[in-house]
Amino acid sequence: MSFETFEHKADIGVSGKGKTVSIAFEECAKAMMSVMTDINSINPVKSHVINLSEKNYSALLVLFLNELLFLKDKKKMIYSKYRVELKEEKNDSSENKFLLKAVIFGEKIDQKKHEFKVDAKAATYSQLEVKKEGNNWIAQCIIDV
Amino acid sequence: MEIKQKSKYCFELETSTEPKPKIFANKEMIALLKSEENNPNNPIKQLQNLSTLPGLKGIVVAPDVHVGYGCPIGTTTASDLKSGVITFAATGFDINCGIHSLILPLSVKEVIEKKKELAEQLFKDVPAGVGIGGKLKLNVSEMDDLLEKGADYVVKKGFGSKKDLQFMEERGKVKGVSAESVSQKAKERSADQVGTLGSGNHYCEVQEIKKIFDDNAAKKFGLKEGKTFVSIHCGSRALGHQIGTDFLPILENATKKYNIAIPERDLVCAPFNSEEGQNYFSAINAGTNAAFANRLVIGTLVKRSVAKIFGISETDAKTFYDVGHNSAKIETHYLDGKKQKLLIQRKGSTRGFGPKNIAVPLKYRSVGQPVIVGGSMGTSSFILKGTEIAMKETFGSTIHGAGRSMSRTSAFAKWNPNQLLEELNKKGIIIKAHSIKGLAEEAPQAYKDIIKVVDIMHNSKISTKVAELKPLICIKG
Numbered sequence: 001m002s003f004e005t006f007e008h009k010a011d012i013g014v015s016g017k018g019k020t021v022s023i024a025f026e027e028c029a030k031a032m033m034s035v036m037t038d039i040n041s042i043n044p045v046k047s048h049v050i051n052l053s054e055k056n057y058s059a060l061l062v063l064f065l066n067e068l069l070f071l072k073d074k075k076k077m078i079y080s081k082y083r084v085e086l087k088e089e090k091n092d093s094s095e096n097k098f099l100l101k102a103v104i105f106g107e108k109i110d111q112k113k114h115e116f117k118v119d120a121k122a123a124t125y126s127q128l129e130v131k132k133e134g135n136n137w138i139a140q141c142i143i144d145v
Numbered sequence: 146m147e148i149k150q151k152s153k154y155c156f157e158l159e160t161s162t163e164p165k166p167k168i169f170a171n172k173e174m175i176a177l178l179k180s181e182e183n184n185p186n187n188p189i190k191q192l193q194n195l196s197t198l199p200g201l202k203g204i205v206v207a208p209d210v211h212v213g214y215g216c217p218i219g220t221t222t223a224s225d226l227k228s229g230v231i232t233f234a235a236t237g238f239d240i241n242c243g244i245h246s247l248i249l250p251l252s253v254k255e256v257i258e259k260k261k262e263l264a265e266q267l268f269k270d271v272p273a274g275v276g277i278g279g280k281l282k283l284n285v286s287e288m289d290d291l292l293e294k295g296a297d298y299v300v301k302k303g304f305g306s307k308k309d310l311q312f313m314e315e316r317g318k319v320k321g322v323s324a325e326s327v328s329q330k331a332k333e334r335s336a337d338q339v340g341t342l343g344s345g346n347h348y349c350e351v352q353e354i355k356k357i358f359d360d361n362a363a364k365k366f367g368l369k370e371g372k373t374f375v376s377i378h379c380g381s382r383a384l385g386h387q388i389g390t391d392f393l394p395i396l397e398n399a400t401k402k403y404n405i406a407i408p409e410r411d412l413v414c415a416p417f418n419s420e421e422g423q424n425y426f427s428a429i430n431a432g433t434n435a436a437f438a439n440r441l442v443i444g445t446l447v448k449r450s451v452a453k454i455f456g457i458s459e460t461d462a463k464t465f466y467d468v469g470h471n472s473a474k475i476e477t478h479y480l481d482g483k484k485q486k487l488l489i490q491r492k493g494s495t496r497g498f499g500p501k502n503i504a505v506p507l508k509y510r511s512v513g514q515p516v517i518v519g520g521s522m523g524t525s526s527f528i529l530k531g532t533e534i535a536m537k538e539t540f541g542s543t544i545h546g547a548g549r550s551m552s553r554t555s556a557f558a559k560w561n562p563n564q565l566l567e568e569l570n571k572k573g574i575i576i577k578a579h580s581i582k583g584l585a586e587e588a589p590q591a592y593k594d595i596i597k598v599v600d601i602m603h604n605s606k607i608s609t610k611v612a613e614l615k616p617l618i619c620i621k622g
Contacts, residue, residue: 114275116583125393
């Protein structure tokens with residue numbers, strides 16, 4: 001499992017890789033946090049639970065990353081540790097639902113301690129992909145900064 | 146894809162559909178655009194895709210063009226109100242990002258004498274950086290007032306005056322906005338961000354009026370060589386981003402519901418006159434109002450800082466003009482020989498109306514609307530004036546800045562922020578930044594040469610040069 005950022009002319013791409021989709025989501029979230037600050041500077045001392053649902057994994061990834069950005073602005077919280085559980089809910093009458101439950105750990109923003117490089121403002125549909133490559137899952141998109 | 150030269154600075158992209166995008170550039174910039182065609186995402190491909198949207202009456206691209214989401218930055222689209230669509234890509238996330246500007250009653254000499262103190266004061270007084278809230282903390286019902294009343298709302302809270310509103314695009318308030326079009330989440334996310342600069346390429350800069358190019362316009366604008374000026378560049382902060390985030394799935398559903406064929410997902414849209422389209426239009430303009438209010442509060446904080454340091458009154462510094470560059474508006478333009486109401490979306494493109502237009506403040510109306518073109522960190526900014534030719538050729542639109550030429554990742558890898566700080570310091574520019582690390586991404590060399598970009602607009606007479614501004618102090622998030 002690993003995360004990385006990739007080039008975009010005006011903004012920045014984030015990508016997470018792992019043996020499962022859940023791990024790819026967790027790594028992608030770390031990649032987004034690493035765009036803003038050194039992820040090792042964030043103490044995982046306070047937890048928060050997120051429950052989300054969407055019609056597919058890629059829309060769910062964008063929703064999840066945007067929820068983290070909402071918490072950053074509303075609660076001034078940033079997170080470094082993620083436990084993501086994903087589930088597909090089969091439904092006979094309508095489209096299947098993809099559910100996400102995450103427990104995330106982090107702390108309040110401290111401008112001096114966290115030394116921000118830039119603010120991440122939105123996860124986008126641009127270059128959005130959740131796919132399996134060989135033995136690994138990749139979750140990626142462009143972040144508007 | 147073929148790009149045909151129509152005149153010295155005007156090119157046309159040979160798309161299969163009408164209208165063909167009109168690009169204002171020089172040959173060097175066209176060559177640069179063509180060289181990017183192999184990238185999976187590039188401005189030419191984006192314009193080609195954009196041009197397939199229904200109901201388009203025109204696409205105009207300025208020389209500060211670079212790749213965006215679905216639509217390149219530097220683009221203006223004009224759409225028919227009945228058959229056209231409103232698309233996310235043509236306005237983007239940072240709704241009504243723009244520049245608020247002030248004329249200071251101080252000479253360069255006076256400012257230089259107290260440059261350090263002024264920089265410290267501004268750094269202390271203007272909230273900036275990630276996670277930093279402003280002086281106003283609004284509840285949801287107060288947010289509703291702000292979204293519907295714009296800069297009017299903050300005037301009532303003691304920031305700025307009715308006179309300042311005369312010198313803002315739309316007088317600081319787009320009418321007909323319903324706060325209900327904006328989600329609770331967007332309101333909660335940005336409740337403490339009114340009067341905050343943010344981060345990234347946003348800044349507050351004290352500048353010297355270095356050179357006057359047009360004496361008559363400069364006189365009308367009240368600009369004098371050797372005097373000082375302030376430019377505040379920021380937008381609707383997280384509110385605009387949350388509005389974008391909230392509406393992307395709504396527009397995606399609308400695209401399917403109304404059977405609109407789009408060549409890429411980033412072009413999700415809704416018919417302008419549909420319920421979804423009208424809600425999105427209202428939400429964009431709620432964001433626009435919040436950005437006007439945000440900039441007027443910062444402008445007032447800057448006036449107060451200047452007053453403290455120089456022992457003058459807050460009202461001695463005058464609001465010069467406030468104009469945005471990411472918007473969606475209904476405007477009347479002459480097209481095909483007749484007056485038409487059109488949906489004008491600007492993405493990284495500034496409104497630059499010509500003389501005699503009633504949207505231009507009375508004081509400036511005889512010469513045209515001021516356009517403030519923001520430089521990159523350490524480089525010149527420019528004040529231009531809108532022209533009649535812009536009204537005919539570009540739907541009254543022009544450039545907004547230099548435009549990026551290098552990705553953030555490359556810039557970050559290439560420049561050491563401390564070295565950059567030192568170099569700018571040697572040039573006499575004080576940079577005060579909450580994030581030193583972030584400075585490298587905004588290195589002047591990561592942007593196009595603003596002088597070349599401005600000269601294309603000037604030589605094509607879309608908007609002509611009035612003054613050049615040189616940075617003295619720059620506050621960044």
